[in-house]
Amino acid sequence: TRGQEYTVTALELQPTAQQLRESRGRYPVEVAPMLVLPFPRPDIIAETLNAVTQDATSKYDEALAIQDYLRGFRYDTEAPVEDGYDGGGMEVIGTFLEVKRGYCVHFASAMAVMARTMGIPARIAIGYLPGTRDTDSPEGSDRYNVDSHDLHSWPELYFVGVGWVPFEPTPGRGTVPDYALPPDAATPTDTPATTGPTQAPRDTDPGFTPDTGSVAAGTAGQQNADALLRVGLSLLLALVVLLTPGIVRAIRRTRRMRRLRSGQGGAEGAWIELTDCALDLGVPVRATETPRELAARLRQLPGLGAPLEASAALGRLLVAAERERYARPGAAQPQPGPDLAGDLVLVTRAIRAGAEPRARIIASLLPASLWAAIVGRGDGRTPQGA
Numbered sequence: 572t573r574g575q576e577y578t579v580t581a582l583e584l585q586p587t588a589q590q591l592r593e594s595r596g597r598y599p600v601e602v603a604p605m606l607v608l609p610f611p612r613p614d615i616i617a618e619t620l621n622a623v624t625q626d627a628t629s630k631y632d633e634a635l636a637i638q639d640y641l642r643g644f645r646y647d648t649e650a651p652v653e654d655g656y657d658g659g660g661m662e663v664i665g666t667f668l669e670v671k672r673g674y675c676v677h678f679a680s681a682m683a684v685m686a687r688t689m690g691i692p693a694r695i696a697i698g699y700l701p702g703t704r705d706t707d708s709p710e711g712s713d714r715y716n717v718d719s720h721d722l723h724s725w726p727e728l729y730f731v732g733v734g735w736v737p738f739e740p741t742p743g744r745g746t747v748p749d750y751a752l753p754p755d756a757a758t759p760t761d762t763p764a765t766t767g768p769t770q771a772p773r774d775t776d777p778g779f780t781p782d783t784g785s786v787a788a789g790t791a792g793q794q795n796a797d798a799l800l801r802v803g804l805s806l807l808l809a810l811v812v813l814l815t816p817g818i819v820r821a822i823r824r825t826r827r828m829r830r831l832r833s834g835q836g837g838a839e840g841a842w843i844e845l846t847d848c849a850l851d852l853g854v855p856v857r858a859t860e861t862p863r864e865l866a867a868r869l870r871q872l873p874g875l876g877a878p879l880e881a882s883a884a885l886g887r888l889l890v891a892a893e894r895e896r897y898a899r900p901g902a903a904q905p906q907p908g909p910d911l912a913g914d915l916v917l918v919t920r921a922i923r924a925g926a927e928p929r930a931r932i933i934a935s936l937l938p939a940s941l942w943a944a945i946v947g948r949g950d951g952r953t954p955q956g957a
Contacts, residue, residue: 586733588750591631594730598692601800602729605692608684613665620685630691634728634738637685638751641740647672652935653920655825658818659811675724678741682726692729696737697806699723700745813936820851820938831912838891841915845888847940848919852926853933862892869918873925881921884914 598606623640627633651657651673656666664684667677679695686693702717723745727735739745827844846856849869856865866889875881891911923931 584734584736586730586736586750588631591730591733591736591750592629594631594732596731598729598731602692605694605729606687606690608687609661612661612684612688613668615665615668616661616685616688619668620688624689630689631730633689634686634691635751635753637682637689638738638740638747639753641678641682642742642747644671644673644678644742646674646678646741646743648674649923651677652821652931653916653923655821655828657935658821659814675741675744679724679726682738682740686726686728694727694735694803695724695807696727696803697724697810816937816941817935820941823847823941828912828915831915838888838895838911841888841911842892842896844915845918847938848922850940851934851938852922853930853939854922862889862896869922872922875918875921875925881917884917887911887914888918 619640620637624633624636627636650670651663651667654666654670656663656670656673661684664677664681667673667681676695683693683695699717700721700723702715702721705714705716708714723741725737725739725741725745727737729735736750737748738751739747824844824847827840831841831844842862846865849865850856854869854872860868866885869875869885870882875885888911923934926934
């Protein structure tokens with residue numbers, strides 16, 4: 572793309588809180604699918620909404636209450652992976668509302684689901700933050716550097732007569748638009764509030780009718796709306812494809828941990844999950860090495876070198892796995908200790924903590940252990956405990 576130029580034409584809406592609060596009327600037919608929700612849904616969603624929106628008097632006030640409530644959560648990219656809710660589905664949103672920690676996809680998804688539950692059409696937008704202004708750019712030009720750190724996701728809610736309006740429920744990311752600020756909050760001056768693409772005109776345009784909230788749309792406007800819908804669906808499909816391997820891996824990990832905590836998984840199941848975690852984070856697991864040889868290599872990793880409790884937990888897992896794997900047939904075996912699952916969590920967290928950020932991202936999106944299982948588990952182990 573070096574040397575290429577292009578022109579963008581956009582309509583920047585700046586609705587007021589009062590305009591959004593007075594939005595009324597019937598939603599357009601093409602917006603109706605944005606109200607659909609799957610069943611069943613965790614009870615915590617309705618319970619949270621009842622508590623958060625009890626004083627709201629309009630759809631806008633409900634949206635503002637949901638946003639403000641979620642901004643009280645903690646932005647955390649590690650907790651969803653470590654606690655097994657880094658996936659998709661209503662159960663993940665329910666867990667997020669309980670734990671109150673996650674990253675932008677969790678915040679955007681939770682607000683979109685809660686808005687739909689309240690009867691407000693909602694969707695999730697995926698894109699980038701504005702980036703960082705380049706101070707070395709030539710005089711008279713504004714250049715912004717945007718990279719993967721600026722990846723972001725946010726919800727957009729539909730208001731009749733205005734269109735799709737972004738909100739920012741993720742704390743510490745993005746900028747809360749002027750119309751979504753609490754009444755007593757100071758208006759930010761560093762970044763102007765912007766909204767997402769929409770075909771709805773301003774209230775000064777001839778197509779706006781305040782009493783009914785209807786919008787006159789021409790053929791060109793409809794074509795643009797269809798094009799935006801196709802782009803949105805394509806982005807959503809790309810996101811689903813991108814997240815599917817990580818979701819499948821998270822389900823496998825959750826099932827194994829559930830079996831371990833119930834006493835059904837056994838030491839072999841714990842060792843398989845440990846080696847899968849190592850594979851995901853870029854640690855090679857050779858087909859010819861014994862568990863003890865692998866454990867010796869794992870102790871050389873940064874995350875397992877210093878914390879004595881993690882190294883001790885690895886030793887207990889190793890002894891339990893060797894006893895189960897190499898004991899004579901029919902020989903009485905000591906039962907694994909009740910802390911087998913806890914030892915596994917200690918060791919896998921230590922491995923993850925010592926890994927590079929890039930390795931952790933790849934482990935979440937493209938887990939190598941999943942591909943090994945698909946092609947017949949190239950490390951020579953049987954998929955026991957899967």
